[in-house]
Amino acid sequence: xxxxxxxxxxxxPAALLFLIIIxxxxxxxxxxxxxxxxxxxxxxxxxxIGIENYRKLVFDQDFYNSFKVTFLYMVPSILIQGALGLxxxxxxxxxxxxxxxxxxxMLLPTLLTPVVIGLVGVLTLNPDFGxxxxxxxRSGLIKEAVLGSxxxxxxxxxxxxxxxxxxxxxxxxxxGLLGLPKEPYEAAxxxxxxxxxxxxxxxxPLLWPYFVVAMLIRVIDAFRIFDIIWVMTxxxxxxxxxxxxxxAYRHTFRYWxxxxxxxxxxxxFVFISIxxxxxxxxxxxxxxxxxxxx
Amino acid sequence: xxxxxxxxxxxxxxxxxxxxxxTPPAQPAAPAEPAAPAQPAAPAAPAAPAEPAAPGEWTxxxxxxxxxxxxxxxxxxxxxxxxxLQELSxxxxxxxxxxxxxxxxxxxxxxxKVTLDFAGQTGVYDIVLQPHRAxxxxxxxxxxRPIDEFYNNPALRDPKFSYENDLxxxxxxxxxxxxxxxxxxxxxxxxxxxxxxRYDWFDHPDEQAAFKAKYGYDLPSPPVTWKEYKxxxxxxxxxxxxxxxxxxxxxxxxxxxxxxxxxxxxxxDFLNVMYSFGGRDIKLPNNRGDSYxxxxxNSPEALAALEFIISMIPYAPPGVLSYTWDxxxxxxxxxxxxxxxxxxxxxxxxxxxSQSTASGKIAYSGVPIEKxxxxxxxxxxxxxxxxxxxxxxxxxxxxxxxxxDIQIAxxxxxxxxxxxxxxxxxxxxxIPYVPTAVxxxxxxxxxxxxxxxxxxxxxxxxxxxxxxxxxxTGDTSVSIIAKPTFPEEERLTEAxxxxxxxxxxxxxxxxxxxDDLAAEMKSILPK
Numbered sequence: 001x002x003x004x005x006x007x008x009x010x011x012x013p014a015a016l017l018f019l020i021i022i023x024x025x026x027x028x029x030x031x032x033x034x035x036x037x038x039x040x041x042x043x044x045x046x047x048x049i050g051i052e053n054y055r056k057l058v059f060d061q062d063f064y065n066s067f068k069v070t071f072l073y074m075v076p077s078i079l080i081q082g083a084l085g086l087x088x089x090x091x092x093x094x095x096x097x098x099x100x101x102x103x104x105x106m107l108l109p110t111l112l113t114p115v116v117i118g119l120v121g122v123l124t125l126n127p128d129f130g131x132x133x134x135x136x137x138r139s140g141l142i143k144e145a146v147l148g149s150x151x152x153x154x155x156x157x158x159x160x161x162x163x164x165x166x167x168x169x170x171x172x173x174x175x176g177l178l179g180l181p182k183e184p185y186e187a188a189x190x191x192x193x194x195x196x197x198x199x200x201x202x203x204x205p206l207l208w209p210y211f212v213v214a215m216l217i218r219v220i221d222a223f224r225i226f227d228i229i230w231v232m233t234x235x236x237x238x239x240x241x242x243x244x245x246x247x248a249y250r251h252t253f254r255y256w257x258x259x260x261x262x263x264x265x266x267x268x269f270v271f272i273s274i275x276x277x278x279x280x281x282x283x284x285x286x287x288x289x290x291x292x293x294x
Numbered sequence: 295x296x297x298x299x300x301x302x303x304x305x306x307x308x309x310x311x312x313x314x315x316x317t318p319p320a321q322p323a324a325p326a327e328p329a330a331p332a333q334p335a336a337p338a339a340p341a342a343p344a345e346p347a348a349p350g351e352w353t354x355x356x357x358x359x360x361x362x363x364x365x366x367x368x369x370x371x372x373x374x375x376x377x378x379l380q381e382l383s384x385x386x387x388x389x390x391x392x393x394x395x396x397x398x399x400x401x402x403x404x405x406x407k408v409t410l411d412f413a414g415q416t417g418v419y420d421i422v423l424q425p426h427r428a429x430x431x432x433x434x435x436x437x438x439r440p441i442d443e444f445y446n447n448p449a450l451r452d453p454k455f456s457y458e459n460d461l462x463x464x465x466x467x468x469x470x471x472x473x474x475x476x477x478x479x480x481x482x483x484x485x486x487x488x489x490x491x492r493y494d495w496f497d498h499p500d501e502q503a504a505f506k507a508k509y510g511y512d513l514p515s516p517p518v519t520w521k522e523y524k525x526x527x528x529x530x531x532x533x534x535x536x537x538x539x540x541x542x543x544x545x546x547x548x549x550x551x552x553x554x555x556x557x558x559x560x561x562x563d564f565l566n567v568m569y570s571f572g573g574r575d576i577k578l579p580n581n582r583g584d585s586y587x588x589x590x591x592n593s594p595e596a597l598a599a600l601e602f603i604i605s606m607i608p609y610a611p612p613g614v615l616s617y618t619w620d621x622x623x624x625x626x627x628x629x630x631x632x633x634x635x636x637x638x639x640x641x642x643x644x645x646x647x648s649q650s651t652a653s654g655k656i657a658y659s660g661v662p663i664e665k666x667x668x669x670x671x672x673x674x675x676x677x678x679x680x681x682x683x684x685x686x687x688x689x690x691x692x693x694x695x696x697x698x699d700i701q702i703a704x705x706x707x708x709x710x711x712x713x714x715x716x717x718x719x720x721x722x723x724x725i726p727y728v729p730t731a732v733x734x735x736x737x738x739x740x741x742x743x744x745x746x747x748x749x750x751x752x753x754x755x756x757x758x759x760x761x762x763x764x765x766x767t768g769d770t771s772v773s774i775i776a777k778p779t780f781p782e783e784e785r786l787t788e789a790x791x792x793x794x795x796x797x798x799x800x801x802x803x804x805x806x807x808x809d810d811l812a813a814e815m816k817s818i819l820p821k
Contacts (some may be wrong), residue, residue: 256409
């Protein structure tokens with residue numbers, strides 16, 4: 001009985017932090033989303049306006065564009081990071097002892113803040129001052145400003161994001177690979193399976209839960225991408241890299257329209273929740289159906 | 295069990311302590327390190343020896359006595375003027391016993407942080423430096439105090455302090471420090487943009503001969519019209535291996551640099567060209583930023599300006615579409631370009647030999663002319679927030695910083711004083727960019743020094759620019775153009791940045807961009 005009472009003491013710090021850092025701002029933003037509240041509009045003084053912000057959002061073409069940009073960034077990013085992460089994990093797991101040394105080194109880009117990674121991108125991709133930018137320009141591969149180009153700005157952000165997050169995926173998968181049981185491999189060997197068959201029929205099904213976790217974390221993270229884009233392009237050129245979080249930030253902290261900005265955040269929250277739920281179930285279902293039946 | 299209880303108690307205490315440690319610190323983040331300004335002949339003035347005050351005489355030390363041991367916090371844009379203030383602040387600390395913490399951030403970050411601080415009424419800052427376009431927002435939300443409540447208080451006002459008759463330009467002051475005829479700030483600086491050009495290239499006899507042979511007229515040193523600017527930009531765009539001013543180039547060189555990224559710098563750049571082409575984003579009544587006017591951003595003049603900007607892209611470095619003012623400045627500092635229209639609060643860095651290969655090789659002229667010889671009003675000002683718990687002390691600091699000696703010392707370290715007396719100091723006048731800055735900010739009325747082609751230094755207003763006629767007035771004066779300061783201005787700024795960026799990037803035609811922009815601006819402004 002008394003140990004049950006202690007459980008509440010242990011939960012209290014986390015509950016308080018959750019309340020202060022997540023729940024209160026969330027409720028505040030939810031309240032704002034039903035109000036006309038702007039620091040740059042003297043008529044919007046916080047009055048209740050019902051679902052007007054959400055109605056406005058339905059007809060906002062730039063909002064839809066920001067969703068499109070988010071998916072154009074997210075889908076290739078996740079696929080590339082998943083594939084590269086898996087490849088790196090397989091390479092590292094072959095050399096178990098050395099892997100322990102490699103993991104912290106490999107994680108360095110992930111440990112840096114996205115702002116720093118974004119700045120690295122800005123500095124290296126500039127065709128006048130940056131190492132990569134100058135090389136791309138002189139080699140004739142990309143003659144224009146990568147981050148000022150309608151064609152190359154988004155791929156550049158995907159590349160920088162991949163540089164930062166592939167190690168994260170690789171580390172999760174490496175951990176998974178190093179922890180796999182040996183028995184299924186011995187059985188596969190006895191059955192005469194070749195390496196490809198072993199990979200698809202033994203390794204992948206066993207690794208799948210790790211893969212699902214890594215991908216889910218990346219999808220959530222990718223959907224709310226802000227820092228790297230803001231530092232590298234601020235959503236430009238035009239709106240070609242203006243993802244949803246950037247668009248919401250612009251309305252909230254550049255236009256100072258707290259009401260509409262909050263409505264955007266709420267929609268983003270609901271969308272991520274639904275998407276993660278759906279994705280998780282879909283991946284589980286795929287695994288249950290023997291997803292890797294090669 | 296007992297031990298378990300003891301452990302729990304310790305844990306809770308530790309948790310509460312760690313929460314306390316996580317609350318917003320009493321002090322803001324450590325102030326930005328000053329960027330070691332190595333300006334020649336610009337030593338920080340030593341603290342003036344305290345003169346014995348007559349009994350009953352007002353002194354800063356006596357006025358600040360109630361706050362001895364306290365701290366005041368200032369936030370502004372991390373550029374040479376703020377770094378100069380930071381370097382001088384120990385003098386104030388010495389006199390008053392008050393600690394001064396100055397926080398420098400990027401332009402947009404400083405605006406954002408202050409707005410968030412005010413919205414949260416945290417009271418972290420005692421003095422905020424903000425660009426004047428934020429005036430309407432700051433006043434209409436009731437976030438800042440009028441200055442008169444301090445200026446008219448004999449206990450707080452230094453009887454020797456009087457700024458009204460010492461301002462470089464009263465119209466500039468009205469736009470940067472007042473709103474609806476009420477004074478809400480004092481000027482941290484008046485700044486404007488002007489043409490930086492490599493006079494060692496423009497004045498070189500080989501280049502002059504080559505230009506004349508190619509274009510049929512004398513190389514304009516400096517260009518005073520946009521046509522001359524374009525010709526000069528084309529002329530100086532060279533490949534590595536070509537000759538320039540008698541030397542073989544190791545890398546490509548370009549005619550000019552421009553801020554074309556989706557960034558506030560592209561807004562300022564666009565305004566320069568649009569204003570000089572005779573266009574306006576909003577036709578402000580009586581050139582007053584606190585008054586609403588008709589949206590004219592899609593006028594033929596504005597369209598011609600935007601088309602001109604796009605036509606200049608080929609003469610800029612390859613990275614121009616991702617340039618902000620930072621890259622533009624870096625292009626000048628590294629000798630990559632012949633010209634750029636830049637801010638005078640950045641000129642200090644380009645004249646610093648430790649930061650710039652172009653130091654001592656740049657001269658300064660006004661923005662080229664099409665239909666108007668003009669300069670745009672800009673400035674950051676000292677505001678005292680209503681949320682400050684020490685507004686009187688904040689005032690004392692501002693008053694001290696506005697004092698003549700401090701203004702001169704700050705100017706020598708990279709400041710941009712708004713006071714006329716600062717420019718009576720011969721050392722200040724000798725700073726290369728100062729005569730042009732003063733000439734523009736006084737509407738062409740005050741020529742501290744003229745520069746002739748071939749002068750061995752870049753110091754002085756180019757004679758060509760002094761003599762250039764302003765088509766809008768018919769004389770040689772410089773028109774001073776105000777920008778909106780009403781609360782909606784920040785949204786208009788963002789809209790203009792996006793429209794210009796889309797047009798420059800080729801996403802939409804210039805006409806389409808400006809027509810869409812005009813519609814959006816009308817939707818933002820009060821009906």
